[in-house]
Amino acid sequence: MSANGITNEQVSTFAADGAVCLRGILGRDWLERLWEASDEAMTMPPRDPEQRYFRRIGLWREVRGFGELCRDSILPRLAARFLGTRKVNLLYDQLFVKEPDMVDRSAWHNDQPYWPLRGGPAMTFSVPLDHVDESLGAIEFIRGSHLWNAWYQPLQGDEEGRRKSQPAPRPGFIEMPDFDAERERHEILSYDMEPGDVLAFHGMLVHAGTANTTGTKTRRAYTVRYVSGSARYFDTSDIPGRNERLLNPDLRPGDPLDCDMFPVVYRE
Numbered sequence: 001m002s003a004n005g006i007t008n009e010q011v012s013t014f015a016a017d018g019a020v021c022l023r024g025i026l027g028r029d030w031l032e033r034l035w036e037a038s039d040e041a042m043t044m045p046p047r048d049p050e051q052r053y054f055r056r057i058g059l060w061r062e063v064r065g066f067g068e069l070c071r072d073s074i075l076p077r078l079a080a081r082f083l084g085t086r087k088v089n090l091l092y093d094q095l096f097v098k099e100p101d102m103v104d105r106s107a108w109h110n111d112q113p114y115w116p117l118r119g120g121p122a123m124t125f126s127v128p129l130d131h132v133d134e135s136l137g138a139i140e141f142i143r144g145s146h147l148w149n150a151w152y153q154p155l156q157g158d159e160e161g162r163r164k165s166q167p168a169p170r171p172g173f174i175e176m177p178d179f180d181a182e183r184e185r186h187e188i189l190s191y192d193m194e195p196g197d198v199l200a201f202h203g204m205l206v207h208a209g210t211a212n213t214t215g216t217k218t219r220r221a222y223t224v225r226y227v228s229g230s231a232r233y234f235d236t237s238d239i240p241g242r243n244e245r246l247l248n249p250d251l252r253p254g255d256p257l258d259c260d261m262f263p264v265v266y267r268e
């Protein structure tokens with residue numbers, strides 16, 4: 001373990017595979033803050049009791065434990081190492097809760113094409129708040145796919161953002177292949193994890209979420225997305241399936257991301 005909390009080998013694994021699981025890097029103190037934060041987020045309106053797959057973004061401003069993890073934990077420093085940068089911006093955070101009877105898989109996609117940035121890498125830390133394995137909605141990754149430079153057209157949600165379809169690709173984007181039909185041609189990575197472990201993955205890595213088929217257990221995961229200081233704002237308004245809530249009308253294309261919405265959380 002280096003002074004930065006991870007080994008050179010872990011940084012190399014991230015660079016080659018696009019994902020690496022960091023075992024036991026968050027202690028009990030952080031987990032208690034995050035469990036409390038997740039309970040608070042789950043009671044915040046609007047809350048649809050029928051919803052079996054809860055996804056909410058932008059909690060770091062409202063829920064103290066989440067804000068502390070995004071800014072004050074080891075994560076910004078680790079992001080600087082994985083992204084090879086001296087400055088890190090927080091892009092956004094997101095809580096994913098899969099209820100016991102949540103049976104839909106999340107479709108294959110990569111994240112960066114949804115995100116309003118170009119010119120530098122971005123990444124996610126997924127922080128499990130419960131035990132995770134394939135039966136509980138673990139994430140699957142196509143090993144090394146972040147190196148394909150494949151800008152897959154984001155999927156478009158219906159009005160409730162639930163059912164997703166594949167719109168015709170915009171210039172610069174390509175259609176997402178049916179990776180389920182060609183699984184044997186790829187190496188699929190997936191990790192059984194415990195609270196305290198943290199999964200790091202690259203913004204261009206192709207991934208999908210398995211369903212929670214347990215019928216009894218809930219699976220919560222909190223994710224934080226960080227961006228290299230080299231990235232610049234990019235206006236995704238005309239890309240079907242982009243995430244509206246990540247657009248910032250105060251930034252112009254080509255601007256550094258630094259602002260209240262995408263704060264600098266690490267600088268050397």
Ligand SMILES: O=C(O)CCC(=O)C(=O)O
Binds near residue numbers: 106207209210
């Ligand atoms: O947890 C999942 O099912 C999907 C998570 C995901 O797609 C992401 O964190 O980017």
